[in-house]
Amino acid sequence: MGAEITAEGLVMTYGDVRAVDGVSFTVASGEFFGLLGPNGAGKTTTLEMVEGLRRPQSGSVRIDDHIPSKREPELQRRMGVQLQASSFFERLTAREQLDTFGALYGVAAGRTDEMLEQVGLVDKADDRTEDLSGGQKQRLSIACALIHDPDVVFLDEPTAALDPQARRNLWDVLRSINDSGRTVILTTHYMDEAEALCDRVAIMDAGRILELDTPAALVRGLDAPVRISVAPGTLDADEARAMAGSDDVADEESGLTITTRDPARILTELAHRDALDGLSVKGASLEDVFLDLTGREYRA
Numbered sequence: 001m002g003a004e005i006t007a008e009g010l011v012m013t014y015g016d017v018r019a020v021d022g023v024s025f026t027v028a029s030g031e032f033f034g035l036l037g038p039n040g041a042g043k044t045t046t047l048e049m050v051e052g053l054r055r056p057q058s059g060s061v062r063i064d065d066h067i068p069s070k071r072e073p074e075l076q077r078r079m080g081v082q083l084q085a086s087s088f089f090e091r092l093t094a095r096e097q098l099d100t101f102g103a104l105y106g107v108a109a110g111r112t113d114e115m116l117e118q119v120g121l122v123d124k125a126d127d128r129t130e131d132l133s134g135g136q137k138q139r140l141s142i143a144c145a146l147i148h149d150p151d152v153v154f155l156d157e158p159t160a161a162l163d164p165q166a167r168r169n170l171w172d173v174l175r176s177i178n179d180s181g182r183t184v185i186l187t188t189h190y191m192d193e194a195e196a197l198c199d200r201v202a203i204m205d206a207g208r209i210l211e212l213d214t215p216a217a218l219v220r221g222l223d224a225p226v227r228i229s230v231a232p233g234t235l236d237a238d239e240a241r242a243m244a245g246s247d248d249v250a251d252e253e254s255g256l257t258i259t260t261r262d263p264a265r266i267l268t269e270l271a272h273r274d275a276l277d278g279l280s281v282k283g284a285s286l287e288d289v290f291l292d293l294t295g296r297e298y299r300a
């Protein structure tokens with residue numbers, strides 16, 4: 001299971017637009033790897049070059065010892081590519097779609113039931129694809145990508161256009177793909193999704209990788225302050241300002257928020273004063289990392 005991926009110096013230009021401008025990364029076997037960035041960052045174009053759907057204008061890709069753009073059957077069988085919902089066969093039920101994809105790969109018929117189970121579509125097996133909700137269609141497209149039990153799976157914005165609840169529900173399915181040791185590459189413009197799912201994340205903007213690391217290391221590298229909030233009336237604002245380690249205090253209707261680079265000290269002080277009511281602690285997120293790297297707010 002799994003496959004190792006190396007992308008080196010990938011470039012793709014459309015007219016004057018350098019959609020991908022020298023992108024390099026490696027993905028270890030069994031890793032869940034994310035390409036994260038706003039619209040137009042170059043994620044899809046990068047993914048298509050890695051999948052072998054586009055030949056890089058310069059640079060190279062290897063999946064284990066294969067060059068994906070050569071489309072060797074041996075490698076194709078080991079790759080699962082999530083189709084956009086519009087690429088289903090027309091007028092087939094969910095079960096028939098999976099049977100059809102399964103037949104193309106010569107997999108055993110029982111595999112369809114396994115896949116319906118894995119993506120939570122058993123109840124919808126006999127519904128026509130057109131009648132499925134957006135989230136159900138995404139689940140089906142993921143099941144189709146997994147039908148032949150590939151070693152490496154490519155997911156291009158699998159939760160785009162879903163409401164927040166449906167998105168989170170799909171995360172469990174996405175995690176389960178990686179559980180068995182498959183390599184997964186996902187593109188997303190959702191920061192929280194990359195943070196929740198990926199072992200490592202490449203933050204892309206304007207065709208380049210700005211930073212690449214584990215979500216935790218990216219956030220830690222910021223040395224960003226922590227915001228500690230307590231319920232209204234728990235603590236006097238001047239008292240909070242006087243605390244050693246408090247950089248800033250915001251006194252709002254919803255309570256006091258203390259900004260600090262020394263959270264342990266502030267929390268100890270709060271505990272001494274018996275002022276832990278309604279406590280919440282908020283650290284930096286990948287959104288702060290993007291802001292730090294580009295100087296602009298993240299807008300997907």
Ligand SMILES: Nc1ncnc2c1ncn2[C@@H]1O[C@H](COP(=O)(O)OP(=O)(O)OP(=O)(O)O)[C@@H](O)[C@H]1O
Pocket residue numbers: 014017018019020037038039040041042043044045046189
């Ligand atoms: N076939 C094409 N012809 C011309 N320009 C293209 C083509 N495909 C992509 N582009 C341009 O290349 C840039 C990168 O596009 P790409 O789709 O790779 O970005 P992305 O990060 O995947 O964005 P999104 O999240 O919107 O899909 C964009 O400026 C886009 O307009």
